[in-house]
Each structure stands twice: as C-alpha cells, then as structure tokens.
Amino acid sequence: MTQQNSSQRLMSGAEIFVRSLVEEGVEVIFGYPGGVVIGIYDVLLDVTDIKHVLTRHEQGAVHAAEGYARASGRPGVTLVTSGPGGTNTVTGIANAYLDSIPLVVFTGQVPLKLIGNDAFQEADIVGITRPITKHNYLVRDVKELASIIKEAFYVATTGRPGPVLVDLPKDVLSSKAMFEYPKSIKMRTYDLPYDGHQKQLEKAAVLIAKAKRPVLYVGGGTILSNASEELTKFARKTKIPVTTTLNGLGAFPESDELSLGMLGMHGTWYSNSAVNYADLLIAVGSRFDDRVTGKLESFSPDSKKIHIDIDPTNISKNVKVDVPIVGDVKRVLQQLMPLVKAIDTKDWMQTINNWKEEHPLRYKNGKLIRSQYVIQKISELTKGNAVMVSDVGQHQMWMAQFFSYQQPRTHLTSGGLGTMGFSLPASIGAALARNDMPIISVSGDGGIQMNIQELATIVQNNIPIKIIIINNGYLGMVRQWQELFWHKRYSQVELSAPDFVKLADAYGLPGFRASYTDEVEDVLKKVLAEKGPAIAEFKVVREGNVYPMIPGGQSYNEILDVPENEKQEGEEKELPEELQFVTFSKG
Amino acid sequence: MDANQATAEQSQKKHTISLLVENKFGALNRIAGLFSAKGYNLESITVGPTEDETVSRMTIVTQGDDDIIEQIIKQLNKLINTLKVIDLTYESFMERELALIKVSTNEKTRSEIMQIVEIFQGKIIDISHKTVTVEATGSGQKVDAIVKMLKPFHIKEISRTGRVALKREFVGEV
Numbered sequence A: 001m002t003q004q005n006s007s008q009r010l011m012s013g014a015e016i017f018v019r020s021l022v023e024e025g026v027e028v029i030f031g032y033p034g035g036v037v038i039g040i041y042d043v044l045l046d047v048t049d050i051k052h053v054l055t056r057h058e059q060g061a062v063h064a065a066e067g068y069a070r071a072s073g074r075p076g077v078t079l080v081t082s083g084p085g086g087t088n089t090v091t092g093i094a095n096a097y098l099d100s101i102p103l104v105v106f107t108g109q110v111p112l113k114l115i116g117n118d119a120f121q122e123a124d125i126v127g128i129t130r131p132i133t134k135h136n137y138l139v140r141d142v143k144e145l146a147s148i149i150k151e152a153f154y155v156a157t158t159g160r161p162g163p164v165l166v167d168l169p170k171d172v173l174s175s176k177a178m179f180e181y182p183k184s185i186k187m188r189t190y191d192l193p194y195d196g197h198q199k200q201l202e203k204a205a206v207l208i209a210k211a212k213r214p215v216l217y218v219g220g221g222t223i224l225s226n227a228s229e230e231l232t233k234f235a236r237k238t239k240i241p242v243t244t245t246l247n248g249l250g251a252f253p254e255s256d257e258l259s260l261g262m263l264g265m266h267g268t269w270y271s272n273s274a275v276n277y278a279d280l281l282i283a284v285g286s287r288f289d290d291r292v293t294g295k296l297e298s299f300s301p302d303s304k305k306i307h308i309d310i311d312p313t314n315i316s317k318n319v320k321v322d323v324p325i326v327g328d329v330k331r332v333l334q335q336l337m338p339l340v341k342a343i344d345t346k347d348w349m350q351t352i353n354n355w356k357e358e359h360p361l362r363y364k365n366g367k368l369i370r371s372q373y374v375i376q377k378i379s380e381l382t383k384g385n386a387v388m389v390s391d392v393g394q395h396q397m398w399m400a401q402f403f404s405y406q407q408p409r410t411h412l413t414s415g416g417l418g419t420m421g422f423s424l425p426a427s428i429g430a431a432l433a434r435n436d437m438p439i440i441s442v443s444g445d446g447g448i449q450m451n452i453q454e455l456a457t458i459v460q461n462n463i464p465i466k467i468i469i470i471n472n473g474y475l476g477m478v479r480q481w482q483e484l485f486w487h488k489r490y491s492q493v494e495l496s497a498p499d500f501v502k503l504a505d506a507y508g509l510p511g512f513r514a515s516y517t518d519e520v521e522d523v524l525k526k527v528l529a530e531k532g533p534a535i536a537e538f539k540v541v542r543e544g545n546v547y548p549m550i551p552g553g554q555s556y557n558e559i560l561d562v563p564e565n566e567k568q569e570g571e572e573k574e575l576p577e578e579l580q581f582v583t584f585s586k587g
Numbered sequence B: 001m002d003a004n005q006a007t008a009e010q011s012q013k014k015h016t017i018s019l020l021v022e023n024k025f026g027a028l029n030r031i032a033g034l035f036s037a038k039g040y041n042l043e044s045i046t047v048g049p050t051e052d053e054t055v056s057r058m059t060i061v062t063q064g065d066d067d068i069i070e071q072i073i074k075q076l077n078k079l080i081n082t083l084k085v086i087d088l089t090y091e092s093f094m095e096r097e098l099a100l101i102k103v104s105t106n107e108k109t110r111s112e113i114m115q116i117v118e119i120f121q122g123k124i125i126d127i128s129h130k131t132v133t134v135e136a137t138g139s140g141q142k143v144d145a146i147v148k149m150l151k152p153f154h155i156k157e158i159s160r161t162g163r164v165a166l167k168r169e170f171v172g173e174v
Ligand SMILES: Cc1ncc(C[n+]2csc(CCOP(=O)(O)OP(=O)(O)O)c2C)c(N)n1
Pocket: A391, A392, A393, A394, A395, A396, A418, A419, A420, A421, A443, A444, A445, A446, A447, A448, A470, A472, A474, A475, A476, A477, A478
C-alpha cells in the first residue's frame, strides 16, 4: 500500500476492508462498483498492491474469481454493490459452491438502519445465498470487520473449500475503528479432520493388498487438496489404474499407461468397464455423483469400496462404502503410502488394455469439421501444456475426452452446476493466475452468447486468452438428447449467432474462422501465435453426438458406443464426404 | 400390523436431537433452511438461551431412517456455527413440552374437563362462560394424550411450545 503504514490509527470501514485484503495477500479483485461501495473504490484508487479487474457483469466477476481460484489454488475475491450487484452474483456463487471452490464474495448493503425497509437497491443477499455458500456474514459493527474478513478467508479455504459471502452495510464502511488485522484465528465451532483414522487406514491397506481388479476413482477433491503428486506416486507404487471424474481431470497424467481417462455418462468405454468389473474401488476426493454412477444399484456392483473425503456428509450419501476415511486427501495418501505394496495387476491391466483396443475413443472424420478433431488438434499442438477452460455442452464432453491432461489445475470446468457462460469469464481469472501456459477458453455457440460481454474486459486489460468457439448452430447437448430420447423432435435448440469474426473486430481483437477440416490446424496455429487475445470460430458439423454415452439414470450395460453407421452429416450439405474413423487414446 | 408395516415404522423412527449453536446472526435460519433444502422432516424445533449467553440450545424432533438421521447429524455438525450435536434418542434423556389448550365448555362439561386436567396434573389458567384454558406440561406423549382426551369437548385453539430436552445425568428414573 502506498499509504503510511501505521496500523494503529482510526480508519474507516472502507480502509479497513482494503487493508485487510492487503494483509490477506489478495492480488486481484474482480468487481463492479455501485452506490454503497463507492467508499471502497475510493480507497482502492490509492492502493498499488491490489489489481482490480472491472468485468462487464457481476456474474462474470464471480466466474473470473473462480477461474483464478481453480488455476492458482488461492481464494478468488469479488466485490460488488448492493441489490442487483449482489443478485447478479448468485449463479457464480452456486457454481463455486457445487464444485467446492474457495471464493470470498463481498457485497455492499444498504445502511443497517434501512435493512428490511425495501430501501433503494436493497436485497437480502445473506438470506438469498445462505443455501449456496459455505458460510456468510452480515457485518454489523465496523469493529468486527477485520476479524470477519479474516474468518471468511479461513473458512473459504480450509476443510472442504467453498464460497463465503460477506455483506457490508454502507454505514459500516463509513464508520471508524482502530485497525488491527488478527494474526491468528480461533473458532470454537469449526474443527477440521485432516488426518485419516489409523484403524481405517489399516483396513484400507488390507483391502488393497487383497485386490485383484482395483481401480482408483479420482475426483476434484484431489486437485483441491493439491494431492496430485501423492496420488500419482500412490498409483504407480501400487500399480492401480486411475479413472477421473470431469473435475478430476489433470489430477493424474493421462499419458501414463495406468490412466483410463474419464468415467461416467460420457466417460471412456474402458474406464466404465473397469469400474463395472472392479473388485476394489478407491474413491479419492470424489462424491459418487449421479453423472458418474448412473443407476446406483448397479454401480460397480462387485467391488469393495474405500472412500477418502474430507467432508463426512459425502460418506455413504449415495453409495454405501466399506471403508470410509475422513480426512484431507493429501494427508491420507501420505499416511497410506507406507502401508501399501505393489500388487499384481498384470492380468487386470491386460484385460483393460484389450478394452482400450476394442473400444477406443473415436469419431468419424471427413472434410467437414468435427469438434473432436479441433480439440484433439489443440491437445497435439500444445502437447497438453495449456489451461483448458470449458463451457457446458457437447464441446465440454469432447474436451474431457479428446484432450490429454497432464497436470492439475489445467482443466477448469463447471462440473457440478453445469453453468453455460462459465468459460469466457473464468478464463480471465485463469489468465491472471498464471502466464506460464496458454489459456484456452472453449465455448459452444450457445454458451459464448451468455457472457459475451466479457470480451470487452479481455480487450481492455489485454488478457491473452485464446477464445475458441465451437459453432454447431445448436444447443448441441440438448439437441442430442432430443434426437436420442425424444424422437428427434427438436424444440428450441436451433439458434443464430453473430458473425464472430466481425464481432471480434468490433470488440477490437483478431478473429479467425475455419469451415473445413483442412483449415483447422492453420487457424489454431494463428490464434496460438497471437500475443494478445484472439478468437477462432470453428464451423463444425451440426449434428455430431457425444459417445460413449450411458443414458441418465441407467447402468453400465446400457452403454452406447459410436454407432458403426453414424449418420453422414456431410450428405445434408453440398459436400459429399468420405468418412474415416479417427481414434484417440488415454494412457 | 403386518411385518412390512412394522419395519417401515421402525425405520422411520422419531429422533430428538439437541444441539448447541453459537448465538450468531442467522443461526436459526441456517438450521431451518437446512431441513427444507434437504427435504428432512422437521416435527418441532425449539430454541432458547443457555447458561452461556453466547450459546443457544436447540431441540429438534425429526423422523427418518438410520441413513437420513446420520446425514442430518453430519449436516448439522458441518454448519459453521454448530458447537455440539447429540442424538438423545440413544441416551437417557428428559423431555418436556408445554401446551395451552382452549376448550369449549358449558355447565355440564366443565367438571368433567377439570377432572381430566387434574389427572394429567395440568392447570386451568383462564376461564369464561364458554371456555376454559388448560396449561399442560410433560413429555410430548403426555401432551398428546391430554389433547386427545380434551378433543371430544371441542378444542378451539392450541399453542404448543415444541419439545425441549436434556440428557440425564442420573441413570434410571427419578
Ligand atoms: C445457464 C444454463 N442454461 C441451460 C443449460 C442447459 N444446457 C446444457 S448444455 C446446453 C446446450 C449448450 O449449447 P452450446 O453452448 O452451443 O454447446 P454445444 O452443446 O452445442 O457444444 C444447454 C442449453 C445450462 N447447462 N446452463
């Protein structure tokens, strides 16, 4: 901070707020000003330690903070005004809540004595966000402001992380108090289990030693706990194959022969087969979500189950497990490591490798662009060294399938809530968190139009994001469901979009387009070579489907692979195509 | 009662949960919100101060099979302001509820009502030409019983406090 460093003087709530963030080591705030927080923005003007990024919508600010948190492992911070400022954050907060991402969201509030009066720009944001925050606070006295901020960061980042909201009434921000930032924190109610229970660890070790067909089923909790290294060592030592959830992608290098890629509804054939025939399933920071399990009764029916999770409410919530271990994934894996030995999984790996050969990830390629091909090319050109920020829809699933993830925090996606419009703003935060690899935002033609306003934020701050738009002219994922399960009655899934190259020009960034397969690589190289932000639009076949697929609520036996006679999309257009299967392997 | 019904009833057992929470803004809302958000049954909830002015005690009566009750206890524990959660159902505990019951009466029925009140060790705390108001205290079951006994006389209004409970120190009946 440029101001004098006297910690013991009377300060306004606004100053205390900013000083507290500096003490927390906050580098960047994503925000949007308004009446009741003007005081804070005034103080920020003289502060050099904290950067403020003005988004174009408060939802964008929260997603950006989330992108920052996911890419860096540090909490993301958002500041908005009262009323509509607060309500615009709701989707972003819910998104972070379902994926357990640490955020601290500050909202302005009308003065204390006006609360409840339907005052101008008043909304009960604490009430509105109670079910979608890990915890929230209304600050009612400037004297408690610093300690509440300290506590908010602590709660957001410890245990199972999550978003915390702090509501700041205008008069609290203008009243004065002595500032002293608490050094440590003592909460009498919030104790955290970090170490796994010794007895449970021993039981787990016994099951592991006896297993013949074990599988590690790894979720986003492993990345949140920074346990990728421990997990990788553990898998390699025991020789247990690894499948990850959507949010777990990157926790284990997909080039490793033990990798099975993603499991679940659109997971690989072989990961779902492995889980189905497993005799031991070790869930690591994953929560048996319905997109993973399908029909619960037939999920991994023959396996004993070990479940490592920091949140006891996740244990036996959906699936009964034999050995629950409550604790931090990183610590528990460290504790388990000396208790386990290599097990003989040779036959098991042979079976799995046969599945990999018989049912690889694949698609038919031709002259017209397949989305899968675009993703596969990005994977090749970057060698997996990129932060991939996905949106929601078919392209999201193809990104999970056809990119080979090597490191944690390189696949950012809205897994739990499935929020369209996530990618573009989230990539802003990711780009501010790291500049050692390209940040690649991929959206569909639907999702990009949900937060397209953030292009202005990107251009104003010259944030070097590579913006990929997979344009199929449809809300593709919904169209796929209508095709497969609703007799192809397409209802409200066809949508128009602006000319994205012209749009890029209007916003002031370079724009490229590819309409045929042989243009894809060239366009990708051009975007990747740009120093600043750039847009590349890919006009892809309109009715491609994501396979394999286990339809919602069904079991492994209902798995659909790419049909041999997949429809010839090219026939509808002027161009007859010759189609060829292309395969892609994980592990 | 057939066997199926018996197990269904057994698995939907009533539980009395006592919890201590920090007396902070929104704490009660958070707990009530949890029950509605997760669709848990909430039969009664009471809250009041304790010997420590920064702490409130809540008594919750709920119903569910063992898995649901386990989740309820874990979810209550997970709330940031929660200090302690005890499922009293597996302990020896005392519980009381207070009810005010306004019953229609006339010359003929008044003495009969008074007899019932006496048997239940209740009190008449208000009387008019057409009504008597009874104060009854006891376990939830006992309050249920007096309500049932008074029903035939036509109950005009009832106000019940919901259950409060504490764990017993002394093992056995006092
Ligand atoms: C905010 C929001 N609204 C609606 C949905 C439902 N939904 C899921 S996928 C999808 C289609 C997405 O279309 P697009 O962005 O073009 O991607 P595609 O599936 O075509 O790749 C929709 C509407 C959602 N996930 N999020």
